[in-house]
Amino acid sequence: MDIFYASMISLLFVVVSFALHLAFYKSNAAVKGKLPPGKKGWLVIGETLEFLAAARNGHPERFIFDRMARFSSQVFRTSLILEDVVVFCGSAGNKFLFSNEDKLVRAWRVSSLDKIFQINQIPKTEYIKLKKALSNFLLPEALHRYVPVMDLVTQKHFKNEWEDKNEIVVTCELTSNLTLWLACKVFLSIDEPERVKHLSVPFKSVARGMFSLPIDLPGTLFRGGINAAKFIRKELAAVIKQRKTDLINAKGAPIQDLLSQLLLVTDEDGNKWTESNIANKIMGMVVASHENMSSVCAFVVKYLAEFPEVYQGVYTEQMEIANSKELGELLNWNDISKMKYSWNVVCEVLRLVPPTQASFREAVTDFVYNGYSIPKGWKLYWSAVSTHKNPEYFADPEKFDPSRFDGKAPAPYTFIPFGGGHHICPGKEYARLQILMFMHHLVRKFKWEKVVPEEKIIANPFPLPAMGLPIRLCPHQT
Template identity: 65%
Template structure:
C-alpha cells in the first residue's frame, strides 16, 4: 500500500513539474521570439479550458465563457485552449469581419478531432474537394430551386401537424420540431417521406449532435463514443439508400434532378470521376444534421417566445391570417406568400439572435499574422462567437429584451447578426432554413394558441440550445 501511495505522489509531482516546465518553456519562447500573444489563460494542461467552455452551455449561459474573458483580458481577442488546441477567440463585429473576410487568405475552416472521428471523410477530403462540394450545393439552394420547395414544405408541414399536433391537448415541442425538420430534410435531400421510416432514421441523430463538440474521449458510455456509434449506424442505412438509388437511376425510376442524393451520384469532377458511395453517404449525413438540427432549435424557441409574449404572437397571427385568407381552399403556399411574412421573419430573427443555433465556429491560422497588435501563430485555432455580438449591448441595446423591430429597415449593423456564420463559409442553407421556419410558423399560429407547462424551464446548450425538458405545452386550438 505504501508503494501505491508513493507511486501516486510521484505521478502527481511529475504532472505538476511538467506543467510548470511547460508554462516556463512557453513563456521563455515567447520572450525569445519577442512575439506578444493575445492575453488570456490556457487553463489546465492538455484539456485547457474545454470543460469551462462546454459547461457554461450545459448551464444555459454559453455567453458567460466569452464575456467573462472579454472583461478580464480583452474585448477584442483573448487566448485560451479549446478541444486540445491552442486557440484565440475573436470577439465582436471586428473579429467576425476579420475571420470571415480572410477565409483562405490567413485562415481556413477547422473542426475539432471529434468531428473528424464522427465524419471520417472530412479528415481525408482535400481542400479542393471541399470547395467543389460548396459549389455543388448552391444548385439546390438557389431561388428557382427554393421556389419549388415551398409547396413541398407546405404539404409535409400539413401532414406533420395532422399527425402529431391535431387532437392533442399537450405536446413536447422540441421533439416534434426535430421530427418536423428531419422529415423535411429527408423529403428534399433523399426523397423519403414515409413517417415511420423518417422516425426510425431520426432516433440516433441526437447522439451525433451531442458527440460533435464533445471532449474526444473514446471510451464506452461517453458522448463521443455514442456519437461515433450513431453516425456509423446512420451511415450504414444511408449506404443502402445510395445503392438503391443508383439502381433506380439506371432503370429510369429516379431522375438526376429530383434531389441532392441523385445529383451527387451523377456529378462528375473535372477528371470525369464520380464521388465514392461512402463519401456520398457521409456528406448526406452531414446535410441531414445541418438541415434539421439548427432549424428545429429555432422552431422550438419560436414556440417558447410566442407563448411568453402575447403581443408578439398577436402580430404574427394577424400577418399569417391575412395570407391564409388570400388563399383558395386547398391552395398551397408559394414563394410570394412567404415574401409577405416580413413581421414573422423579424420575430424569427430575434429568436435566432437570443438563441442562435450556431454558437460559433472554428478557423485555423494558415500563416503567422498580426491582429490588433498581437501575434497569432500559424496552426492556432481561432473561434468566433455569435454571442459576442448578439448579446452585446454595444450592438444590440437592452440585449435581453425581445424586440423584432431591430430587424426593420436595414436591420443590424454588418457582422453583428451572424446566426448562419459569414463570408465564404456562410451556411449555404440559410434561405432553405428561412422557408421551413416560416411555413412552420404559418401553420402553428393558424391552428393554435398555447401555454408553457413549465414556466421557468431551463435552457441547455449542447451544442445547440434546447429546452431542458423539451418545452411541453398545452394546446388551445382555434375555432374554425
C-alpha cells in the same frame, strides 16, 4: 447521461492520460511576439470545464464576456479541447476572420467530428465542388419548386402529431420530428414517417458526439456518435444504391433532390464521388439542418408564448396569407415573401439563441492582429454572442424585440446566425422556408402556454429548453 456530465467523465480520462496529450500543448516561450492576453487554465484540460459549464447553464456568453472584461474586448487567448485558442470578439474580429479565409485562416473542425464522419481536412477543390452542388440545390430560385412539397409535409406533420392529441405536448420532440422529416424528404426524397422516426435517435446521437471529447470508450458520447454514424451510413448507402439503379434503369422522371445533385459531382480525374463520400456529406447536411432548425422552431414557440402581442402580429400576418388562398391550395414562394413580420420575429430568436453559436478557424501562417502575434497552427474561435448580446451593437440586448429588424439591417458583421465568409451556411434560405412554414401552420391552428414558466436553457449540444418545452395547446375554434 447528459452531455455535461459525460464530458466531465471524459475529461477525467484526459487527465489520467496526461503524458499522451502533452504534445498538444504549445510552449509560449517558442512563440515570437506578444501573445493576446488571457490564460490557459488547468494543465492539459485548460478552460474546457468552464466553457462547457457556461453552455450547459444556458449562458455561453458569460464565458466570452467575462474574459472580454478581464483581458480584452477585441481578442483573448485560452485553451479548449486540448488546443491553444485565440477568441476573436466583436464585429471587427468577425470581419477579420470572415475576410481572411483561405488567406490567413481556414476552417477547422474538432477531431471528434472528423472521426465520426470519417473525413480529414476537405481539399479545397472538393469543397468548391460541394459548395457549387449545394448552391445549385439551395439557392432561392432552386428552392421555389420545393415550397409546395415542404408545405405538404408540414401539413401532414401537424395532422399526425399536433392535432387531436393530448392537451400538453413536448415542443422539442415535435419540432425535431418535423425538421428531420423535411430534411429526409428534400435531400433524399424519403417520405415515410416511420422510416424517418427509425433514423431520429441515431441522428441525435451523431449530433451529440460531434462536439464531444474524442475519447473512444464505451458509454461516452463520442463512441455513441461513431456507432450511430455507422448505422446511418449503412442506411444511406442502401438509398444511394437504389437511386443509382433507378437512374440506370430510367425509372420515372429524374428526382431533383440533393442526392441527385451529389451523384453528378466528379473529382479532379473525372470520377464520380464514392457512395461513402456522398453518404457522409448528406449525413452532415441532415444533422446540421435537422438539429439547428429544430432548436430555432422550439424557441419560436417559447417566445410567442411569452409575448402575446408578438404572437398576435404573427397570427394576423399569417391569417391574411391563409385567407388569400383557395381551399386546399399550397403555399408558394410569393406567400413566403409576404411573411415579413414573422421573419423579423425569427431574426430576433436567432439573435438571442443562435443554433450555431460559434465556430473554429485555424491560423495557416503567423500573423499579427490588433498588435498581438497569432502563431501558425493555433485555433481561432468566433462567437455570435460576442455581438448578438453586446449592448454596443444591440440596445438592451436581453430584451426580445422583433422591431430591431423592421426595415433596417444590423451593422455589418454583428448579426451572424449563419456565420460568414466563404463558409457561411449554404442552407440559410432553406432554413428560412421551413421555419416560416412551421410558424404559418402553428399559429393558424393554436394558441398555447408554457407548462414550465421559468424553464432553463441548456446546450445539448444545440441550445434547447431543458425539459423540451412542454406547452398546453388551445386549438382555434373553426
